[in-house]
């Protein structure tokens with residue numbers, strides 16, 4: 001991922017916080033998912049009065065992309081309105097590795113302050129089911 005694309009992805013994740021629906025926690029999360037074909041899908045967290053129905057920003061972005069026919073992913077940028085970095089929750093890590101086991105995860109504080117991880121580092125020894133041939 002070159003610098004121009006990573007800046008575009010970071011900006012998109014910061015922007016997608018604006019559409020977060022988080023009246024209960026007040027934590028507004030934005031994600032931007034980069035597909036191998038260069039397309040970017042944005043996602044934000046969606047809360048529900050029945051709290052466990054909440055959808056995280058990362059899974060919202062993946063769901064949008066997958067339902068549009070995308071299956072090849074390079075990177076996801078994640079930002080929030082919190083002071084510190086937001087790490088993806090365990091459920092999102094498992095969901096993301098299902099579709100992209102070499103995904104680059106960019107945690108964003110601002111356009112200039114971010115750090116990157118590989119999904120396998122965030123979810124070592126992940127559960128997976130080997131498909132029978």
Ligand code: THU
Nearest residue numbers: 025027029045056057087088089
């Ligand atoms: N949240 C995300 O959107 N992504 C994560 O990986 C962690 C948590 C959201 C869900 C909920 O709306 C709020 O942050 C507080 O948990």
